[in-house]
Amino acid sequence: MLTLKNISFRHKEQTVLDSINYHFEPNKTYTITGGLSSGKSTLLKITGGLIPPTEGIVCFRERDIQTKGLEREIHRKIGYVFQEGVLISNLSVEENIGLPVKYLLPNSNRDEQRIRVKEMLSRFRVDSSYLDKRPCSIPASIRKTVNFAIAFILQPEVLMVDDPLFNLNKPEREAVIRELTNFKRSGGTMILTGNSERIIKDLTDEVIYLNEGKIQYSDKPELFFTSTDSELSQFVTEEIGD
Amino acid sequence: MNYIDRIGERLIVFIENIKSFGRFMATVVRRFLSLYSEKKINADVLVRQVYFTGFEAFWLVSIIAFGIGALIILQGNIILSTFGQTKLMYVLLVTVVIRELSSILTALIVIARSGTSICTELGNMKVSHEIDLLQSYGISPINYLVISRVFGVVVALFTLTIYFNIISILGGWFFTSFFYPIPLKDFMMHLIGELSVGDLLISVIKSVFFGFFIALISCYQGLQVVVARTEVPQRTIRAVVQSILAVIVIDILITYIYYLVL
Numbered sequence: 442m443l444t445l446k447n448i449s450f451r452h453k454e455q456t457v458l459d460s461i462n463y464h465f466e467p468n469k470t471y472t473i474t475g476g477l478s479s480g481k482s483t484l485l486k487i488t489g490g491l492i493p494p495t496e497g498i499v500c501f502r503e504r505d506i507q508t509k510g511l512e513r514e515i516h517r518k519i520g521y522v523f524q525e526g527v528l529i530s531n532l533s534v535e536e537n538i539g540l541p542v543k544y545l546l547p548n549s550n551r552d553e554q555r556i557r558v559k560e561m562l563s564r565f566r567v568d569s570s571y572l573d574k575r576p577c578s579i580p581a582s583i584r585k586t587v588n589f590a591i592a593f594i595l596q597p598e599v600l601m602v603d604d605p606l607f608n609l610n611k612p613e614r615e616a617v618i619r620e621l622t623n624f625k626r627s628g629g630t631m632i633l634t635g636n637s638e639r640i641i642k643d644l645t646d647e648v649i650y651l652n653e654g655k656i657q658y659s660d661k662p663e664l665f666f667t668s669t670d671s672e673l674s675q676f677v678t679e680e681i682g683d
Numbered sequence: 684m685n686y687i688d689r690i691g692e693r694l695i696v697f698i699e700n701i702k703s704f705g706r707f708m709a710t711v712v713r714r715f716l717s718l719y720s721e722k723k724i725n726a727d728v729l730v731r732q733v734y735f736t737g738f739e740a741f742w743l744v745s746i747i748a749f750g751i752g753a754l755i756i757l758q759g760n761i762i763l764s765t766f767g768q769t770k771l772m773y774v775l776l777v778t779v780v781i782r783e784l785s786s787i788l789t790a791l792i793v794i795a796r797s798g799t800s801i802c803t804e805l806g807n808m809k810v811s812h813e814i815d816l817l818q819s820y821g822i823s824p825i826n827y828l829v830i831s832r833v834f835g836v837v838v839a840l841f842t843l844t845i846y847f848n849i850i851s852i853l854g855g856w857f858f859t860s861f862f863y864p865i866p867l868k869d870f871m872m873h874l875i876g877e878l879s880v881g882d883l884l885i886s887v888i889k890s891v892f893f894g895f896f897i898a899l900i901s902c903y904q905g906l907q908v909v910v911a912r913t914e915v916p917q918r919t920i921r922a923v924v925q926s927i928l929a930v931i932v933i934d935i936l937i938t939y940i941y942y943l944v945l
Contacts, residue, residue, distance in 0.1 A: 516821030541820040
């Protein structure tokens with residue numbers, strides 16, 4: 442479904458990602474894990490077409506994701522949730538939700554969309570009183586769940602989430618895990634990042650361990666937790682948790 | 684590294700920056716033409732930009748325009764009366780205010796208010812990943828953020844320049860009447876006698892170019908912010924300095940072409 446071909450990314454003098462090749466299959470959930478500044482978020486952004494790699498290409502169904510003119514078609518199929526929960530600061534929550542809907546689903550009925558928005562927000566336990574508020578006046582946890590709600594409203598084929606449980610309080614955390622589980626059951630493809638044990642054990646089909654800009658391990662979660670590789674087992678002991 | 688190497692390195696960086704800005708400008712113009720034909724310009728951002736740049740600067744422009752018109756008459760009257768050439772005051776008003784100062788002072792006001800605000804806003808959006816968010820929806824930041832702002836600033840600066848001209852003429856008349864009580868109608872008749880279509884045209888043509896480059900430079904510098912909030916004020920300073928330089932260079936070029944043609 443998504444293929445990384447010889448992906449490298451350099452920022453100033455530093456090599457963040459170094460010649461990465463990988464193929465993401467449909468209907469599977471991947472978790473990219475690794476230490477601090479290992480390049481997890483950068484790899485996810487490149488895979489989602491948000492930043493171009495310094496070298497190499499990302500193909501979505503055999504087509505280069507950076508091809509001009511394909512942005513809307515590709516991003517209609519890929520939902521992206523940011524680590525911190527990002528919303529456009531000078532728009533209300535409702536306008537934020539309406540923005541991608543207006544651009545990516547231009548033929549949809551407005552009233553129908555409003556109903557879907559409210560339904561989706563309640564699924565993520567977001568009170569509808571937040572709809573009129575600006576992002577700066579709502580808690581970070583709610584901002585992130587609104588990001589999830591937007592991604593789900595667009596009904597993507599692939600969902601990319603940067604550190605799914607980061608910044609979430611317990612009720613929102615449970616709602617997010619439930620929705621991600623449902624998305625996985627419905628046959629969606631997910632690419633997640635982070636070091637959450639729960640996410641890796643309960644949702645992941647394949648763990649990708651990133652170290653010094655390279656993929657050092659890629660296999661099933663069971664093998665990831667029982668690996669005899671000293672560096673990997675040390676990483677699991679020290680970094681993986683909830 | 685010796686002195687020559689350092690100069691060479693700076694020259695290369697300068698040329699690279701010019702090339703990068705040129706590419707940005709070409710993209711904005713190309714996208715503007717395609718969006719304009721498809722009627723897909725972001726109306727909300729456009730209206731907000733015209734309101735902020737044009738309408739909210741109304742009082743500031745009024746005070747400065749009135750003051751400039753008055754000062755030109757005041758200074759002109761003192762100097763010209765010693766030669767017995769007070770009638771040249773109208774020529775002075777047309778040459779100094781309408782041809783030059785109206786567009787340049789309005790441009791400076793717009794740089795100070797809107798140029799800085801555009802650069803800061805886009806820079807902060809970049810740092811807080813809002814630009815990435817737009818890209819994740821497949822929305823081009825140039826289409827959504829830049830084009831409406833550039834168009835908005837051009838419209839606002841064009842309107843403010845015309846408005847500046849009107850208010851400065853009124854300021855000029857108001858102070859003239861202190862020295863020689865003259866009805867507004869007579870004052871206007873004398874002024875129109877010295878005014879050509881070219882004078883008005885050059886003023887608005889300059890305003891369009893000024894608005895375009897001020898907004899473009901401010902957007903470009905805002906979008907050049909990479910990761911840190913500390914980059915935002917640095918980029919804003921660059922936007923102000925480069926906008927002022929651009930305004931001066933464009934002003935000289937248009938004035939030169941104007942005198943060449945006439």
